[in-house]
Amino acid sequence: MAVTNKTVPYYKADAPVRGTQSFVHTLSSCWSRPSLTGLEVLWRWVYGVPALLVLWALGRRVLAEHTAGTYELSVLGLNRALVNDPVGSLTADPMGVVAKFEGAAGLVLPDFLRIAVWLAPLLVAVWIVVSSIGRTVVLRRADSALKPRVLTLMLLQVIRLAALAGSFWVWFSGIQLAARVAVIGPMAAGQEPNLLLYCAISIVTTLGLFVLWGGVSWFFSIAPLLAMLQGLGVAGSLKAALRLGSLKSKLVEINLVMGIVKIGLIVLGMVFSATPLPFQTVTTPGFLACWWAGVTVLYLVGSDFFHVARLVAYLNLWRGHEEEISLRDK
Numbered sequence: 001m002a003v004t005n006k007t008v009p010y011y012k013a014d015a016p017v018r019g020t021q022s023f024v025h026t027l028s029s030c031w032s033r034p035s036l037t038g039l040e041v042l043w044r045w046v047y048g049v050p051a052l053l054v055l056w057a058l059g060r061r062v063l064a065e066h067t068a069g070t071y072e073l074s075v076l077g078l079n080r081a082l083v084n085d086p087v088g089s090l091t092a093d094p095m096g097v098v099a100k101f102e103g104a105a106g107l108v109l110p111d112f113l114r115i116a117v118w119l120a121p122l123l124v125a126v127w128i129v130v131s132s133i134g135r136t137v138v139l140r141r142a143d144s145a146l147k148p149r150v151l152t153l154m155l156l157q158v159i160r161l162a163a164l165a166g167s168f169w170v171w172f173s174g175i176q177l178a179a180r181v182a183v184i185g186p187m188a189a190g191q192e193p194n195l196l197l198y199c200a201i202s203i204v205t206t207l208g209l210f211v212l213w214g215g216v217s218w219f220f221s222i223a224p225l226l227a228m229l230q231g232l233g234v235a236g237s238l239k240a241a242l243r244l245g246s247l248k249s250k251l252v253e254i255n256l257v258m259g260i261v262k263i264g265l266i267v268l269g270m271v272f273s274a275t276p277l278p279f280q281t282v283t284t285p286g287f288l289a290c291w292w293a294g295v296t297v298l299y300l301v302g303s304d305f306f307h308v309a310r311l312v313a314y315l316n317l318w319r320g321h322e323e324e325i326s327l328r329d330k
Contacts, residue, residue, distance in 0.1 A: 023254050023257060023309070023313045026309055026312050026313040026316055027309050029312070030305065030308055030309045030312055031305075033142075035141060036138060036141055036142055036308045036312070037301070037304055037305045037308050039134070039137055039138045039141055040134070040138050040304040040305075040307060040308045041300075041301055041304045042134075043130060043131070043133070043134025043135075043137065043138070044134070044300075044304060046130060046134075047126065047127060047130040047131070047134075051123055051126075054119070055119075058115055058119070059112075062108055062111045062112060062115070063108070065111070066107055066108055066111075073104070076103075076104035076107055076108070077100050077103045077104050077107075078100055078101070078104050079100075095193070124161065127157075128154050128157045128158060128161070129154065131157060132150050132151075132153035132154045132157055133150055135153060135224065135311075136148050136149070136150055136153060136228070138308060138311070139225065139228055139311060139315070140228075142308075142311070142312050142315060143315060146228040146229060147228050147229075147231045148228070149224075149227045149228050149231070149232075152224070152227045152232070152233055152234055152237065153224045153227065153228075155234045156220070156223050156224050156227065156234060156237065156238075157224075159220065159234075159238075160217075160220035163217075163220060164213075167209060167212075167213050170209060171205065171206065171209050174201070174202075174205035174209070175202055175205065177201070178197075178198050178201035178202050178205065179198065181197070181198075181201065182194040182195070182197040182198035182201060183195070183198055210259060210263075211256070211259065213259075214255050214256045214258070214259035215252055215255065215256065217255060218248075218251040218252055218254070218255040218314075219241050219242075221255075221310065221311070221314065222241050222244070222251060222314055222318075223237040223238050223240075223241040224237065225311065225314055225315060225318070226240045226241055226318075229315075229318060244321070246321075247317060247318070247321045250317055251314065251317065254310060254313050254314070254317075255310070258306060258310050261306050262303070262306075265299055265302055265303055265306075266299075268299075269295055269296070269298075269299040272295045272298075273291075273292055273295050275291075276288055276291055
């Protein structure tokens with residue numbers, strides 16, 4: 001595939017701006033180059049669509065085994081009223097609904113875990129390969145001067161996934177702690193569970209870790225870019241990512257803004273998904289399925305666009321940083 005020498009313009013070193021100001025300019029530039037987002041969407045869907053089809057097929061097979069091929073969830077203890085209105089059922093009898101889901105999960109979870117033992121490592125390995133190749137193509141489309149470092153990107157992706165898995169473990173541990181403090185403890189003492197406290201601890205834990213990850217994950221995003229910019233290996237790119245000086249604050253700023261954008265996209269997706277619900281008496285299940293599928297696609301494309309914009313913003317900030325150092329040396 002032919003690449004272009006055109007790079008997204010960045011602000012000159014003699015006109016210093018905050019990271020978010022340059023990011024707004026980058027958004028406009030990326031919008032004018034839809035091929036960048038198109039390539040990002042392409043490589044993600046090349047992986048995602050087959051992965052979802054495999055998960056769907058295996059999930060149906062497990063459910064078929066436990067429902068004698070009928071796929072009736074009532075066989076697992078989930079009655080039709082609960083399936084049709086889970087939110088209403090949860091509001092009316094939260095503990096009863098949790099007990100029903102726990103019972104259903106106990107029936108099918110062993111089979112899903114046996115599948116996950118071999119499927120999860122396979123999906124992760126394929127993701128590492130596809131994402132490294134796809135990210136290389138996108139970045140070289142943004143700037144053809146970048147050097148392909150696919151193997152280095154694969155190893156850096158392993159490090160990033162390990163850190164992400166660690167953050168999820170911390171989050172899950174926090175949710176478990178909230179359950180022990182607000183639900184299990186009071187119930188063991190013969191008291192009513194404090195669901196308000198449970199939700200409060202869960203929300204604070206989730207948002208706190210979300211902000212923390214936004215403040216440190218720039219390191220895992222800039223390292224692959226530095227590997228392609230300077231032709232570095234894994235150790236060299238990680239060291240270079242720690243020696244960015246004043247550039248770090250701008251990277252953190254952009255990363256935190258991206259976190260806010262992510263939350264905004266999720267909220268918009270929820271709002272648009274709920275839009276047809278007031279008219280559910282005149283809408284058909286087919287229409288609702290198509291509507292929700294369309295909202296999901298728009299969310300994914302929007303998320304991919306901002307992923308590309310963040311990478312291009314990092315690239316532009318680095319180019320501006322290099323120019324600033326060059327002028328200072330002169």
